[in-house]
Amino acid sequence: MKQATVNEARDGRVGTTFWWSVLLVPLVYLISFGPVVALVEKSGNRGLRDRVGALYEPVGWLHDNTLLKTPLEDYYRLCGGGK
Numbered sequence: 628m629k630q631a632t633v634n635e636a637r638d639g640r641v642g643t644t645f646w647w648s649v650l651l652v653p654l655v656y657l658i659s660f661g662p663v664v665a666l667v668e669k670s671g672n673r674g675l676r677d678r679v680g681a682l683y684e685p686v687g688w689l690h691d692n693t694l695l696k697t698p699l700e701d702y703y704r705l706c707g708g709g710k
Contacts, residue, residue, distance in 0.1 A: 660686045661705065663679060665706045665707040668708055
């Protein structure tokens, strides 16, 4: 009986870890775009800018096709990017 309880607890932790990962990975990705793109823009390295642009293309899509346009622009400027 004790073994079943240990396995159930382990399964619960695995499930919790999975859902935290599902939530945090996209959030970290989205939050990282501002500082990364601002630094790359300031570096002037065109090749790096193209690669980072490809990496953050989904954020560009969110900017162009959702109501997140203004918040994304504000966050980018807050991180030192833009004008």
